[in-house]
Amino acid sequence: MSVRINNKSCNLCGICIDICPGNLLLKKEDKVVIRAPEECWDCAACVKECPTQAIELYLPSEIGGRGATLRAKKEGNERIWACKNPAGEINEYRIKIK
Numbered sequence: 001m002s003v004r005i006n007n008k009s010c011n012l013c014g015i016c017i018d019i020c021p022g023n024l025l026l027k028k029e030d031k032v033v034i035r036a037p038e039e040c041w042d043c044a045a046c047v048k049e050c051p052t053q054a055i056e057l058y059l060p061s062e063i064g065g066r067g068a069t070l071r072a073k074k075e076g077n078e079r080i081w082a083c084k085n086p087a088g089e090i091n092e093y094r095i096k097i098k
């Protein structure tokens with residue numbers, strides 16, 4: 001699995017680049033790209049911290065079906081994880097954060 005970056009939503013803040021434990025994300029011209037998708041270990045740190053929800057993580061097919069993705073956003077004291085299945089249905093999971 002790996003991540004997909006929607007560069008139309010990206011503001012080039014660089015948070016994901018700083019936070020990726022594998023140093024896999026980098027700026028290339030005016031885009032953020034993943035340099036070695038096969039080395040991504042799906043930790044979702046970049047997904048969690050991206051302030052514009054520009055990154056989504058492909059989930060293993062056993063979890064959400066082939067092509068299912070995961071995004072995250074922060075609202076107040078909650079992190080909202082949104083899992084989209086291949087049919088486009090979204091299930092949200094709200095987790096309180098400190």
Ligand code: SF4
Binds near residue numbers: 020022040044045057
């Ligand atoms: S999911 Fe983790 S390892 Fe993969 S690109 Fe994002 S921060 Fe890096």
Ligand code: SF4
Binds near residue numbers: 032051053
């Ligand atoms: S954290 Fe999100 S908005 Fe910031 S550079 Fe990465 S993809 Fe773009």
